Amino acid sequence: MANSKYEYVKLIEVGDKLMPSTWIVLRTFSEEHEFEKPNDERALKLMNACAKATIEEFPDIVFSYGFSDEYSFVFKKTTEFYNRRSSKIVSITVSFFTSVYVMKWKEFFLDKDLKSAPSFDARTICYPSTEIVRDYLAWRQDVCHINNQYNSCLWMLIGSGMTKSEAQAELEGKQKQDKNEILFQRFHINYAELPAIFRKGSCVFKVRETDSGLSVKRGRTEVVIDHCDIIRDKFWKNHVNILKDK
Amino acid sequence: MANSKYEYVKLIEVGDKLMPSTWIVLRTFSEEHEFEKPNDERALKLMNACAKATIEEFPDIVFSYGFSDEYSFVFKKTTEFYNRRSSKIVSITVSFFTSVYVMKWKEFFLDKDLKSAPSFDARTICYPSTEIVRDYLAWRQDVCHINNQYNSCLWMLIGSGMTKSEAQAELEGKQKQDKNEILFQRFHINYAELPAIFRKGSCVFKVRETDSGLSVKRGRTEVVIDHCDIIRDKFWKNHVNILKDK
Amino acid sequence: MANSKYEYVKLIEVGDKLMPSTWIVLRTFSEEHEFEKPNDERALKLMNACAKATIEEFPDIVFSYGFSDEYSFVFKKTTEFYNRRSSKIVSITVSFFTSVYVMKWKEFFLDKDLKSAPSFDARTICYPSTEIVRDYLAWRQDVCHINNQYNSCLWMLIGSGMTKSEAQAELEGKQKQDKNEILFQRFHINYAELPAIFRKGSCVFKVRETDSGLSVKRGRTEVVIDHCDIIRDKFWKNHVNILKDK
Amino acid sequence: MANSKYEYVKLIEVGDKLMPSTWIVLRTFSEEHEFEKPNDERALKLMNACAKATIEEFPDIVFSYGFSDEYSFVFKKTTEFYNRRSSKIVSITVSFFTSVYVMKWKEFFLDKDLKSAPSFDARTICYPSTEIVRDYLAWRQDVCHINNQYNSCLWMLIGSGMTKSEAQAELEGKQKQDKNEILFQRFHINYAELPAIFRKGSCVFKVRETDSGLSVKRGRTEVVIDHCDIIRDKFWKNHVNILKDK
Numbered sequence: 001m002a003n004s005k006y007e008y009v010k011l012i013e014v015g016d017k018l019m020p021s022t023w024i025v026l027r028t029f030s031e032e033h034e035f036e037k038p039n040d041e042r043a044l045k046l047m048n049a050c051a052k053a054t055i056e057e058f059p060d061i062v063f064s065y066g067f068s069d070e071y072s073f074v075f076k077k078t079t080e081f082y083n084r085r086s087s088k089i090v091s092i093t094v095s096f097f098t099s100v101y102v103m104k105w106k107e108f109f110l111d112k113d114l115k116s117a118p119s120f121d122a123r124t125i126c127y128p129s130t131e132i133v134r135d136y137l138a139w140r141q142d143v144c145h146i147n148n149q150y151n152s153c154l155w156m157l158i159g160s161g162m163t164k165s166e167a168q169a170e171l172e173g174k175q176k177q178d179k180n181e182i183l184f185q186r187f188h189i190n191y192a193e194l195p196a197i198f199r200k201g202s203c204v205f206k207v208r209e210t211d212s213g214l215s216v217k218r219g220r221t222e223v224v225i226d227h228c229d230i231i232r233d234k235f236w237k238n239h240v241n242i243l244k245d246k
Numbered sequence: 247m248a249n250s251k252y253e254y255v256k257l258i259e260v261g262d263k264l265m266p267s268t269w270i271v272l273r274t275f276s277e278e279h280e281f282e283k284p285n286d287e288r289a290l291k292l293m294n295a296c297a298k299a300t301i302e303e304f305p306d307i308v309f310s311y312g313f314s315d316e317y318s319f320v321f322k323k324t325t326e327f328y329n330r331r332s333s334k335i336v337s338i339t340v341s342f343f344t345s346v347y348v349m350k351w352k353e354f355f356l357d358k359d360l361k362s363a364p365s366f367d368a369r370t371i372c373y374p375s376t377e378i379v380r381d382y383l384a385w386r387q388d389v390c391h392i393n394n395q396y397n398s399c400l401w402m403l404i405g406s407g408m409t410k411s412e413a414q415a416e417l418e419g420k421q422k423q424d425k426n427e428i429l430f431q432r433f434h435i436n437y438a439e440l441p442a443i444f445r446k447g448s449c450v451f452k453v454r455e456t457d458s459g460l461s462v463k464r465g466r467t468e469v470v471i472d473h474c475d476i477i478r479d480k481f482w483k484n485h486v487n488i489l490k491d492k
Numbered sequence: 493m494a495n496s497k498y499e500y501v502k503l504i505e506v507g508d509k510l511m512p513s514t515w516i517v518l519r520t521f522s523e524e525h526e527f528e529k530p531n532d533e534r535a536l537k538l539m540n541a542c543a544k545a546t547i548e549e550f551p552d553i554v555f556s557y558g559f560s561d562e563y564s565f566v567f568k569k570t571t572e573f574y575n576r577r578s579s580k581i582v583s584i585t586v587s588f589f590t591s592v593y594v595m596k597w598k599e600f601f602l603d604k605d606l607k608s609a610p611s612f613d614a615r616t617i618c619y620p621s622t623e624i625v626r627d628y629l630a631w632r633q634d635v636c637h638i639n640n641q642y643n644s645c646l647w648m649l650i651g652s653g654m655t656k657s658e659a660q661a662e663l664e665g666k667q668k669q670d671k672n673e674i675l676f677q678r679f680h681i682n683y684a685e686l687p688a689i690f691r692k693g694s695c696v697f698k699v700r701e702t703d704s705g706l707s708v709k710r711g712r713t714e715v716v717i718d719h720c721d722i723i724r725d726k727f728w729k730n731h732v733n734i735l736k737d738k
Numbered sequence: 739m740a741n742s743k744y745e746y747v748k749l750i751e752v753g754d755k756l757m758p759s760t761w762i763v764l765r766t767f768s769e770e771h772e773f774e775k776p777n778d779e780r781a782l783k784l785m786n787a788c789a790k791a792t793i794e795e796f797p798d799i800v801f802s803y804g805f806s807d808e809y810s811f812v813f814k815k816t817t818e819f820y821n822r823r824s825s826k827i828v829s830i831t832v833s834f835f836t837s838v839y840v841m842k843w844k845e846f847f848l849d850k851d852l853k854s855a856p857s858f859d860a861r862t863i864c865y866p867s868t869e870i871v872r873d874y875l876a877w878r879q880d881v882c883h884i885n886n887q888y889n890s891c892l893w894m895l896i897g898s899g900m901t902k903s904e905a906q907a908e909l910e911g912k913q914k915q916d917k918n919e920i921l922f923q924r925f926h927i928n929y930a931e932l933p934a935i936f937r938k939g940s941c942v943f944k945v946r947e948t949d950s951g952l953s954v955k956r957g958r959t960e961v962v963i964d965h966c967d968i969i970r971d972k973f974w975k976n977h978v979n980i981l982k983d984k
Contacts, residue, residue: 004392006385009378013371015507016262016332019757021866028337053363086262087336087369091274094337095344099363102348117299117345123333125259128759128866132255139252146250261753265511267620374513374620496884498877501870505863508754508824520829545855578754579828579861583766586829587836591855594840609791609837615825617751624747631744638742 016086019126023077023133023243024084028094028122030069034115038151039068039198046101046108047071048225051204053100054093055223061093063242065137065230067144067201071097074133077245086124094122130243138231144201149191152198153179156187196227203228205242262332265372269323269379269489270330274340274368276315280361284397285314285444292347292354293317294471297450299346300339301469307339309488311383311476313390313447317343320379323491332370340368376489384477390447395437398444399425402433442473449474449481451488508578511618515569515625515735516576520586520614522561526607530643531560531690538593538600539563540717543696545592546585547715553585555734557629557722559636559693563589566625569737578616586614622735630723636693641683644690645671648679688719695720697734754824757864761815761871761981762822766832766860768807772853776889777806777936784839784846785809786963789942791838792831793961799831801980803875803968805882805939809835812871815983824862832860868981876969882939887929890936891917894925934965941966941973943980 018024035043044067051064051071060079065072073093075081082088098120105114127133150171157167171179183189191199203226228235236243264270281289290313297310297317306325311318319339321327328334344366351360373379396417403413417425429435437445449472474481482489510516527535536559543556543563552571557564565585567573574580590612597606619625642663649659663671675681683691695718720727728735756762773781782805789802789809798817803810811831813819820826836858843852865871888909895905909917921927929937941964966973974981 004385004388006381006388009373009382009385012373012378012512014509014511016369017506019506019760019864019866020504021870022757031338057363082367085369087332088367090333091336091340091368092277092365094341095367096363096365098341098344099348099365102345103360103363114349117303117342117349119338119342119345121328121334121341122337123262123331126757127255127258128757132258132759135252136255139250139255142250142252258758260755260757263752265514265618265620265752266750267624268511372511374511378513496877496880498873498880501865501874501877504865504870508861523830549855574859577861578825580859582825583828583832583860584769584857586833587859588855588857590833590836591840591857594837595852595855606841609795609834609841611830611834611837613820613826613833614829615754615823619747619750624750627744628747631742631747634742634744 018084018086018089018124019128020084021077022126022128023130024075024079024089025072025125025127025133025136026075026090026093026122027070027072027125028097028120031119031121032069038148038155041195041197042108044068044197044202046104048202048204049104049108050097050100051202052223052225053104054097055204055206057096058093062205063137064204065140065201066204067140068147070140072137072140074137074243090122090124094120130245133243134230134236141201141230145199148194148198149176149179152189152191152194153182156183156189160186200227200229202226203230205239207239208241264330264332264335264370265374266330267323268372268374269376270321270325270335271318271371271373271379271382272321272336272339272368273316273318273371274343274366277365277367278315284394284401287441287443288354290314290443290448292350294448294450295350295354296343296346297448298469298471299350300343301450301452303342304339308451309383310450311386311447312450313386314393316386318383318386320383320489336368336370340366376491379489380476380482387447387476391445394440394444395422395425398435398437398440399428402429402435406432446473446475448472449476451485453485454487510576510578510581510616511620512576513569514618514620515622516567516571516581517564517617517619517625517628518567518582518585518614519562519564519617520589520612523611523613524561530640530647533687533689534600536560536689536694538596540694540696541596541600542589542592543694544715544717545596546589547696547698549588550585554697555629556696557632557693558696559632560639562632564629564632566629566735582614582616586612622737625735626722626728633693633722637691640686640690641668641671644681644683644686645674648675648681652678692719692721694718695722697731699731700733756822756824756827756862757866758822759815760864760866761868762813762817762827763810763863763865763871763874764813764828764831764860765808765810765863766835766858769857769859770807776886776893779933779935780846782806782935782940784842786940786942787842787846788835788838789940790961790963791842792835793942793944795834796831800943801875802942803878803939804942805878806885808878810875810878812875812981828860828862832858868983871981872968872974879939879968883937886932886936887914887917890927890929890932891920894921894927898924938965938967940964941968943977945977946979 030047032043047066051066051073054073055061055064058081060075060081061073062076063074075089082092098118101118101120102114125136127136153171153174154164154167157170158164162170171182174182180191183191204223205226206221207224208221230236276293278289293312297312297319300319301307301310304327306321306327307319308322309320321335328338344364347364347366348360371382373382399417399420400410400413403416404410408416417428420428426437429437450469451472452467453470454467476482522539524535539558543558543565546565547553547556550573552567552573553565554568555566567581574584590610593610593612594606617628619628645663645666646656646659649662650656654662663674666674672683675683696715697718698713699716700713722728768785770781785804789804789811792811793799793802796819798813798819799811800814801812813827820830836856839856839858840852863874865874891909891912892902892905895908896902900908909920912920918929921929942961943964944959945962946959968974
């Protein structure tokens, strides 16, 4: 086919290739804010279903972790997905995630229409070592815990008649242990017995027959959603393939 | 709230801020390929509706141009949208576009279900001057024309009984004028009379009362979809506000 | 010649190409701090000589401005010097500047040896329009003036017997006019009569016969050092070729 | 001090911070080409002296390797030198190297003046793992060997009366072993007996008392220049501190 004389503008492009031999982590946030407080289980499950579809669609994603309105996807260190171009990886992944979100909405919210077009923003980060990827995931799970504990207290206090600012003042400066006490003493809630999906967030990953602890059919790889601890070593020892270097 | 000891990983981030005082152009491509050939009018109109919704959602987009499976969005030179961070701009825009695409699918394809989750990739480019932005848009409209003329011939030849490779061989090395001749002599098609949406692509932009050539209610700004020539000066002289520097 | 099996590491490189069609400005700072206060004329003249040699060596530098321990070099908008790779441009320019600095030291400091190896750091910035390049240069000349006025007062006060912190306290919050008054009332110095090299800094640029205001031999281009005002329009009207777009 | 109204241009700057937790390697090339062929021992020794001064000046450089007209500097993985800004690291290092080069020239070239101002270009690369840094260094030493063997043959053939293109044709397609044969059969040169500085290049690094194989005074760190093999493990086992991760 013929060429256009305007084609020269193609040259005005600055590269955005991500550093080779590093783990690419993509974190996406929902712009939606009309969910139930402190946790909207249906919204979380819809996000998990989207993450599962995304990990099934893009084979280079090795692990995914989400809570509240965010989800992180870890691409394998050696991925050549879209030639490691950041903008391409960000857009195609988030676009697919968004598509599934809209398409699956009705499965999770039978009684509620999607009012406006939901959207997600995202960015990529590269981590040079497996240790740092684990620390990244530990960080997100720590934040999940800190936020959930705080919000659980906050909304119980609000439910008991306080205004939002009174409740916030009550929690100001309280330590982890104090918050658990508030939940237990005033509301007879044992924090450790709250649903794991709220306390631990959700992990989505591929399990092979050989991985321990989960039953997968012989010779098959399955994508599972779990709410396990990913800060301590145990999980990673049981799933050594996930963050394997090669 | 408490901090996580893993928070240090936040520091491992490389900036992706786009150069200030430049026009940001975002181009997105559909990954979908099951449309009618050579042009699927319903698919084009769905894309146009998405572009219109996108331009209405994000006020810093000043112009948008699309054809076939691609759409370009021009952000104003001084935009501070997401602090000019490339990944954020790319993800939120494409995510919103995708959402609308899925939500509006049924309006355009009454008889056809969305088989799989559609997705779009994208990237940003910065252009330092208005002239280069115009050349960029001229380039895309040139490509629209070149592709459409070629594909119109190709699919008429295939429709007349040739195999795809026979039709390709027939068109090999043919000039613009030759292709118009093929259409006219063999198929009695006057290329210039094909629908403008196929020949010129689609422009989506805001029109104010003061802009000439289009009737907009007094004091109102409306987003219009048009299939005009954006290579020559005329359009830009009639719409000087679109690519104004400030 | 044979290849090395380790050559794969070449691929691990992230591009640093500067945006095309923008003015590249390189600013370099000296690490040397043992000069006379408030201004060391010999040091300034050595820097000027280095800038002149640099502009003669690299034809794509169209203008250069320096004062105190810094020098800025403006590369033409269309330069393809080292394929616009930032690190290459920065290193070769600063390396050449440094070489000349060491080689010419003795011309300016007859009585003083170079004690340690002088070094300069630098970085590039891209500016999309001529207006912004002019504002950049105006900014540096403004800073030259502000610093010089302050330092002239400071060192006169110190010379008159104050300690450094007493002199700083004296100048705290003083406006431009106040500082000129101090110089005039206490020290009988008319600021406007201080040498232009201190007040205005130094401009180094090519002059052709056709440029007004400076006598250059017929048909020749010469590199001149001048201490003119580059904030107002006059200089740029007299030297329209310097920041020409093409 | 007062501010300038032009200061806004400061904002137009795109970050060039290098990825944290990666090894930064800076490679610099000389622009000088008038040395003796195939190897100019004095020029190599001058480069080595500059590398030694550079490693002494910048404590974050942990290893340096050079041959012919190039030198590589490895900064430690955790360096915060100039806040990891690529342009600053490149400029200050190369500028210092250049200064020393000019200042020490006379020590090595007693009978030869520096004709023009020597200059060096450079760029940085980040490597995420120690293995890749070792492969990088192995690559450069491999290239040193390949080039030196080829050039040794080439210049012996030229010395024996061939033109340069005859000599090049003679070597075309020759394997490593063939080239050693040419040297031995025709010129009675045992390649392995050529000076190590030519065959292996030069390593510059810090040695502590505790490192094996080199005698350093008790409690002291010394910078040594050596011509050892850095492809095989032995060197790195004897100097485990050099590429230690922390």
